[in-house]
Structures are given as structure tokens and as C-alpha cells.
Amino acid sequence: MIKDESTIKLMIDTVSSYVKDRLIPIEEECAENDSIPHEIIDEIRDLGLFGLSIPEEYGGLGLTLEEEMLVVFELCQASPIFRSVIGTNVGIGALGIVLDGTEEQKLKYLPKLASGELIGSFALTEPEAGSDAASLRSTALRDGDDYIINGTKRFITNAPEAGIFTVFARTDSENKGAGGISAFLVEKGTPGLSLGKNEKKMGQWGGHVCDVNFDDCRVPVSAIIGGKEGQGFKTAMKTLDKSRTHIAAVCVGASDRIIKEALSYAVERKQFSKPISDFQLIQAMLADSKAEAYAARSMVLETARKYDLKKNISTESSCCKLFASETVCKIADRAVQILGGSGYIRDYAVERFYRDVRLFRLYEGTSQIQQLIIARNMIKEIN
Amino acid sequence: MKLLVCIKQVPDLESRFKPDSEGVWYSESDLAWRMNEYDEFAVEQAVQLREKLGETVELTVLSIGPDRVVEAIKKALAMGCDNAVHIQDPVAAAKDPWQIASVIAVYAKDKGYDLIFTGMQSQDRGSAQVGVMVAEQLGYSSCTTLVGFEYDSGVVTAKRELEGGIKGVVKMKTPALVTCQLGLNVPRYPTLPNIMKSKKKEIITLAVSDLLTAEPLAATISFYSPTKKGGGLVLEGEVASLVDQVIGILKEKTSVLR
Numbered sequence: 001m002i003k004d005e006s007t008i009k010l011m012i013d014t015v016s017s018y019v020k021d022r023l024i025p026i027e028e029e030c031a032e033n034d035s036i037p038h039e040i041i042d043e044i045r046d047l048g049l050f051g052l053s054i055p056e057e058y059g060g061l062g063l064t065l066e067e068e069m070l071v072v073f074e075l076c077q078a079s080p081i082f083r084s085v086i087g088t089n090v091g092i093g094a095l096g097i098v099l100d101g102t103e104e105q106k107l108k109y110l111p112k113l114a115s116g117e118l119i120g121s122f123a124l125t126e127p128e129a130g131s132d133a134a135s136l137r138s139t140a141l142r143d144g145d146d147y148i149i150n151g152t153k154r155f156i157t158n159a160p161e162a163g164i165f166t167v168f169a170r171t172d173s174e175n176k177g178a179g180g181i182s183a184f185l186v187e188k189g190t191p192g193l194s195l196g197k198n199e200k201k202m203g204q205w206g207g208h209v210c211d212v213n214f215d216d217c218r219v220p221v222s223a224i225i226g227g228k229e230g231q232g233f234k235t236a237m238k239t240l241d242k243s244r245t246h247i248a249a250v251c252v253g254a255s256d257r258i259i260k261e262a263l264s265y266a267v268e269r270k271q272f273s274k275p276i277s278d279f280q281l282i283q284a285m286l287a288d289s290k291a292e293a294y295a296a297r298s299m300v301l302e303t304a305r306k307y308d309l310k311k312n313i314s315t316e317s318s319c320c321k322l323f324a325s326e327t328v329c330k331i332a333d334r335a336v337q338i339l340g341g342s343g344y345i346r347d348y349a350v351e352r353f354y355r356d357v358r359l360f361r362l363y364e365g366t367s368q369i370q371q372l373i374i375a376r377n378m379i380k381e382i383n
Numbered sequence: 384m385k386l387l388v389c390i391k392q393v394p395d396l397e398s399r400f401k402p403d404s405e406g407v408w409y410s411e412s413d414l415a416w417r418m419n420e421y422d423e424f425a426v427e428q429a430v431q432l433r434e435k436l437g438e439t440v441e442l443t444v445l446s447i448g449p450d451r452v453v454e455a456i457k458k459a460l461a462m463g464c465d466n467a468v469h470i471q472d473p474v475a476a477a478k479d480p481w482q483i484a485s486v487i488a489v490y491a492k493d494k495g496y497d498l499i500f501t502g503m504q505s506q507d508r509g510s511a512q513v514g515v516m517v518a519e520q521l522g523y524s525s526c527t528t529l530v531g532f533e534y535d536s537g538v539v540t541a542k543r544e545l546e547g548g549i550k551g552v553v554k555m556k557t558p559a560l561v562t563c564q565l566g567l568n569v570p571r572y573p574t575l576p577n578i579m580k581s582k583k584k585e586i587i588t589l590a591v592s593d594l595l596t597a598e599p600l601a602a603t604i605s606f607y608s609p610t611k612k613g614g615g616l617v618l619e620g621e622v623a624s625l626v627d628q629v630i631g632i633l634k635e636k637t638s639v640l641r
């Protein structure tokens with residue numbers, strides 16, 4: 001749903017100029033240094049990008065999901081690491097509070113998450129609990145007016161920068177399933193919370209993930225999201241339903257950029273005395289990429305509209321995440337092929353994108369997990 | 384204190400231009416539109432002055448044109464203008480600079496603007512006349528092609544760029560009008576929160592027929608692309624003979640080696 005066409009157009013304009021003028025020129029440098037300069041983070045903050053999805057009454061922009069998707073398509077014309085900076089505040093690191101938080105929690109954290117003063121992280125995955133997140137082992141035991149959290153969380157995006165963590169832990173030791181899990185808001189600096197070393201990743205250099213360890217980490221009862229035990233897994237799933245569409249939008253933006261790179265190379269590069277874009281085998285790769293990217297874009301927008309009408313999008317968001325992430329990897333693979341040897345060389349953005357986009361088939365549920373969700377929902381519906 | 388900034392919406396220069404059916408201007412179909420680049424410098428300078436002088440200043444942005452120009456107006460509001468005037472004119476492109484200037488002057492007369500900012504020229508027509516003619520019709524001092532701007536208690540100090548990069552400094556008392564040139568400032572990106580906030584700012588719409596009193600003084604009689612010159616010359620052969628060929632061409636066709 002688009003609330004106001006001209007407002008969103010202006011926003012897209014701003015983001016598109018900013019991406020062109022500031023982000024694309026330094027994306028290679030950021031990857032090389034595995035870090036984004038502070039002034040860029042400040043600019044992203046000033047532009048208001050951290051607050052895309054946070055409601056206006058808590059200081060965000062309160063965009064509808066369709067509007068958010070359009071902005072994300074534009075932002076992701078640059079390396080996905082810039083999206084990753086705001087990604088957790090727009091998505092998984094803030095959504096738990098937006099969707100299920102108490103009024104007090106919303107007032108305390110959302111304005112700072114919207115302005116980017118605070119970075120939020122989402123800590124669900126554990127060394128022994130990845131795809132099977134409901135089997136997580138971290139515990140939060142009640143002790144008077146507090147809970148004591150113990151456990152290790154793995155591969156937590158933006159953890160080194162985060163000021164607030166949404167942490168999932170088992171409050172009911174009897175219940176080994178999803179119903180025993182609660183979600184907590186744990187602030188950086190809480191005694192017992194510590195970070196592991198930054199992981200060395202295949203791609204998306206400049207964005208950071210690490211372990212988050214909880215060692216007798218004491219938080220007040222008021223830190224439970226929504227104030228109720230046993231709701232944590234539901235919160236996690238609701239969060240992911242929405243944020244998977246966001247990740248799919250990231251894939252669509254990256255697809256467009258990769259296609260642009262491949263196309264401009266194909267019309268310039270000459271072999272057998274003509275541009276390689278004259279060869280039908282190259283054209284087929286370009287055309288398939290275009291058609292698939294367009295399909296992914298259409299799916300994302302359709303799903304976002306459905307969400308904006310307050311409909312359940314569990315199946316659709318998994319379809320989007322599955323299709324868009326598999327698609328962007330195919331497109332990146334074809335782009336490397338179109339560039340030939342150059343596609344394997346660091347000087348070309350395509351080489352970097354090929355590595356960067358691989359992540360999208362893994363996190364926020366692997367492609368196999370999306371397939372399981374889609375099929376499970378289909379079967380549930382028929383029964 | 385009251386400030387006015389006048390802006391025009393022009394086609395994105397990356398668009399493909401085609402002459403219209405009468406062959407006197409470009410066809411407006413399939414064009415992407417944006418704020419004239421020089422006007423962005425004007426808006427930025429006006430907003431900077433407004434920020435410096437604070438709440439007692441009112442900054443109005445004005446644009447003449449069809450409904451689409453409201454997009455450019457909204458951008459100026461998001462950059463920091465307080466309110467806006469849209470002078471609705473579906474055929475603004477058919478008016479000559481004198482008429483456009485007189486519409487602005489008729490609107491601005493008696494409104495008590497201390498300072499008016501415009502771009503140096505528009506990127507599509509490029510007449511560079513509107514700003515100075517507004518000043519003339521209002522009896523304001525004016526200064527063109529600004530690359531530096533300072534204001535202090537009723538006095539504008541303007542730095543101008545002259546041919547060959549030479550600079551000139553001009554002082555003027557307000558009321559005054561300045562036209563802004565590349566290099567004056569770096570226009571800000573309207574931030575997303577400011578875009579949201581600017582939705583609440585007022586845009587007054589006026590019909591051009593209520594303000595247009597002047598007859599045109601000039602008419603564009605044709606608009607066309609230059610005929611294509613021959614393609615570049617591609618020299619082939621050994622390096623040594625290439626060098627000889629290049630030197631020959633430079634001697635024959637240019638004064639570089641004379």
C-alpha cells in the first residue's frame with residue numbers, strides 16, 4: 001500500500017542519489033577494509049534510513065511494507081553491506097519490540113532504534129540450534145524479580161555494534177519445544193554479556209557477525225518482550241514472516257544492480273569483432289536474469305501489499321525469500337559468466353556481489369527451511 | 384525577514400529529447416523530471432540563510448508550471464523551505480522569459496521579500512534572463528552567477544565567477560536578487576524524516592491567468608538536434624607511422640604545433 005505517491009517518490013529520489021553519489025563509489029573500499037567509515041554511518045542516520053519500518057509515533061517513518069520495499073530496492077543498488085547497517089533496526093533487531101513489545105519497551109527503545117542512536121541485534125541461532133531454532137538451549141531462569149540468562153548465540157549480525165539484543169532463551173526447562181521459549185531485551189554492557197571475535201566471512205565484508213555469550217547475565221523481569229513468558233518463539237516467527245520479505249527485497253535490488261553490471265559489460269566487450277551482447281547465448285543469460293528479477297520484484301510487492309492489508313503472509317514471505325535469494329545467486333553466477341575471466345577478478349563489482357549474495361540463501365531460514373514452511377502451510381490448509 | 388526562492392522543474396538531462404510536433408520545443412512524453420540543478424544551489428543557499436537567521440525568517444519557494452512541478456516544490460520544502468506557491472500553468476514552456484519573470488514579479492510585488500534567490504539559468508532553456516528580469520521589474524538590486532554568498536544586517540556580499548576563473552566581489556543592499564551558480568554550495572539530500580514532515584507544509588496554488596499581464600517579447604521558432612557530424616577518425620598501423628599521421632593532422636588542421 002502506498003500512502004502518498006509523491007512522498008515515496010521523493011524518498012526514492014533521495015536514496016537513489018545518495019547511493020549513486022556516496023555509496024557506490026566507496027563500496028569496494030569498505031569491503032577491502034572490512035569496515036564502513038563513520039561519516040557514512042552518520043549520513044545514513046541523518047537520512048533517516050534506520051527508522052523506515054518503525055511507527056511514526058515512536059519516531060520512525062512508519063512506512064508501509066510496500067513503501068519500505070521500494071526504498072530497499074533502491075538502497076540495494078549499492079553493496080548489501082550498507083543495507084546490513086540498517087537491516088537489523090528495520091528488520092529483526094527491532095521488529096520483536098514493534099510487534100509484541102509492551103508500551104514501556106516501545107517508548108524506551110524504538111525512538112533510539114529509529115534514529116539509529118541504538119543498533120538492535122536479533123539473537124536466536126545457537127551452535128547447536130540453527131534451522132531447528134525451537135530446540136535452542138540457552139536458559140533464562142527466574143530469580144526473584146530477575147532472570148538469569150546462560151548460553152551462546154552464534155552468527156549474530158551487527159552484534160559488535162549493537163546496543164540492544166533481542167535474545168531468545170528457554171524459561172521453562174520442562175518444555176523442550178517452542179512453547180518454553182521467551183524473548184528478552186538485553187542491553188549492551190549488562191554484566192555477563194560478552195562478544196566473541198568477528199567471524200571471517202565469505203562476503204559482505206564491512207558487515208559484522210560474532211557470537212554473543214551469556215554467562216549468568218541478570219536482567220529484570222521487565223526485559224521480557226510483551227511481559228509474558230512462553231511467547232518468544234511466536235515473536236521470532238512473526239518477526240521473520242515480515243523480515244523475510246525485506247530480505248527478498250534486498251535480493252531484488254542486488255539482482256538489478258548485478259544485471260546492470262553484466263549488461264554494460266556485455267555491450268562494451270568485443271569478441272569475434274562484435275559486442276558479446278550480439279551473441280544469442282549471452283542474450284539468453286541477460287533475458288533470463290531480467291525475467292527472473294522482475295518476477296521476484298513482483299512477488300515481493302504483491303506480498304507486501306497483502307501484509308499492508310493485515311493478511312497473513314507466512315507462506316508468501318517464504319516464497320519470496322526462497323525465490324528471490326535463489327534467483328539473485330543465479331543472476332550473480334550468470335553475471336560472472338558474462339564477464340568471463342574478468343568476472344573472477346576483484347576489480348569488477350560482479351566478483352564481490354557473487355560472494356555477497358550467497359548469504360541470502362542461508363540466513364533468516366535456509367532455502368530448505370523456506371520450502372518446509374511453504375509445504376507445511378499448503379498441507380495444513382488442505383487438511 | 385522574508386525570503387523567496389524561485390525554482391523550475393526540468394527534464395533529467397539523461398533523458399532522450401525529441402522535438403514536439405510543432406518543432407518549437409521538446410516533447411514532454413517519456414521524460415523524467417527533476418529540480419533544475421542551479422535552482423538546487425539557490426534553495427540550499429536560501430535554506431542555509433534561513434537556518435542561520437532562525438525562526439524570524441520565512442522562506443517561500445515558488446514554481447510556475449503544470450501539476451508535475453509540485454514534485455520539485457515538495458523537494459524544496461523537504462530541504463527546508465517553510466511554505467510554497469505553485470503558479471499553475473499547463474503551458475509554461477510556451478511563455479518567454481519576460482513573461483515568466485513578470486508573473487513572478489506580479490506575485491512578489493508588495494509581498495516585501497528582502498531577498499530572492501534563483502538559479503543562474505535553467506538547464507533546458509538556458510536563457511539566464513528570468514532572475515535579472517524579476518529584479519528589474521521589482522526594482523531590486525541584483526547580482527548573477529554567485530559562487531559565494533554572505534549576508535549581514537541588510538547587506539549581501541556576493542562572490543561571482545568571471546571568465547577564466549577570475550573572481551569578483553559585489554556588495555548590495557536588500558531588497559536584492561541573486562542568481563546561483565555551480566560551486567556556490569553542495570545541496571543537501573532531503574532526509575526521509577524531513578520529507579515526511581514537509582507533507583504538512585502549506586502549498587498555495589494560484590492560476591497563472593490571475594498574474595499574467597505581460598505580452599511575450601520573444602518567441603522560439605524552432606527546436607532541433609544538430610545534424611550529426613562525421614564519426615571520429617580511426618588511425619591504424621605501426622606506432623611510428625601513427626605518430627607521423629597524428630603530427631600531420633595536428634599541423635594541417637590545428638594550430639597546436641605552429
Ligand SMILES: Cc1cc2nc3c(=O)[nH]c(=O)nc-3n(C[C@H](O)[C@H](O)[C@H](O)COP(=O)(O)OP(=O)(O)OC[C@H]3O[C@@H](n4cnc5c(N)ncnc54)[C@H](O)[C@@H]3O)c2cc1C
Nearest residue numbers: 122123124125130131155156157209362363364365366368
Ligand atoms: C552472516 C550470517 C549472519 C547471521 N545473522 C544472524 C542473526 O543476526 N541472528 C540469528 O539468530 N542468526 C543469524 N544467522 C544464523 C542463520 O540464521 C543460520 O546460520 C541459519 O538459520 C542456518 O542454520 P545453521 O547454520 O545452523 O545450519 P543448519 O541448520 O545446520 O543447516 C545445515 C544444512 O541442513 C539443512 N537442513 C537443516 N534442517 C533441515 C530439514 N529439516 N530439512 C532439510 N534440510 C535441512 C539446511 O537447509 C542446511 O542446508 C546468521 C548467519 C550468517 C552466516
